[in-house]
Amino acid sequence: MTARHPRFHVHFTPTSASWINAVEGLFATLTKRRLKRGVFRSVIELNQAIRAYLAAHNADPKPFRWTAPADTIIGKHQRGKRLLESLH
Template structure:
């Protein structure tokens, strides 16, 4: 099973001055201002069974880009049957996608419910990528940003492992019940 999505508008930001490193008695600092060098749109497929990631950057995130990425993904898996979790973004459905799916009978899309992108595990990976490689980075160009992403993916895949749920079903249900109860109280107070 693959979890696929895109992270659009990833910015290549470069600081106007180099950061000051940590020194004795002083934390690292960096300027608050930056220069925008452009953006890229990242498509990623997380294999939920192995944790391996296939990724590719595009200058946009159109349906054609998505299908080009899907061609790359299925080429990596040969003719294997693939179940793909995607969200309801317009890029993931439409006549072009229907035609593509008819040509690739071994691929089945499973759509997450609206507003439930957190169910798509690749979103967790995007968060990890952002914290580890993008958030505090300084990129002199879009190509520098793309190279950083590609290097991160390569290193991730060297030691890939699947995400593991640590919460039990009972814990999750209990939290949902608390949220539901609090939401009902909030509604009752506003009526």
């Protein structure tokens, strides 16, 4: 793929990666708050609506806050490790 499209780089990440969840959350919020009930007569109008929403969203940025307790994260890690070790 990179030979035909040198600007593109393929990255394989687990679907449970926290940053992927944050991106999915952003798209869910965009859809719910701006796109779901909107009427767009062209792709240009849709593009303008998305850009306007992102500009307003980025004007007052909020940091991503991890809300899971450390014990929960460590427990999931230990269960995953045990599972992987049992497969070998």
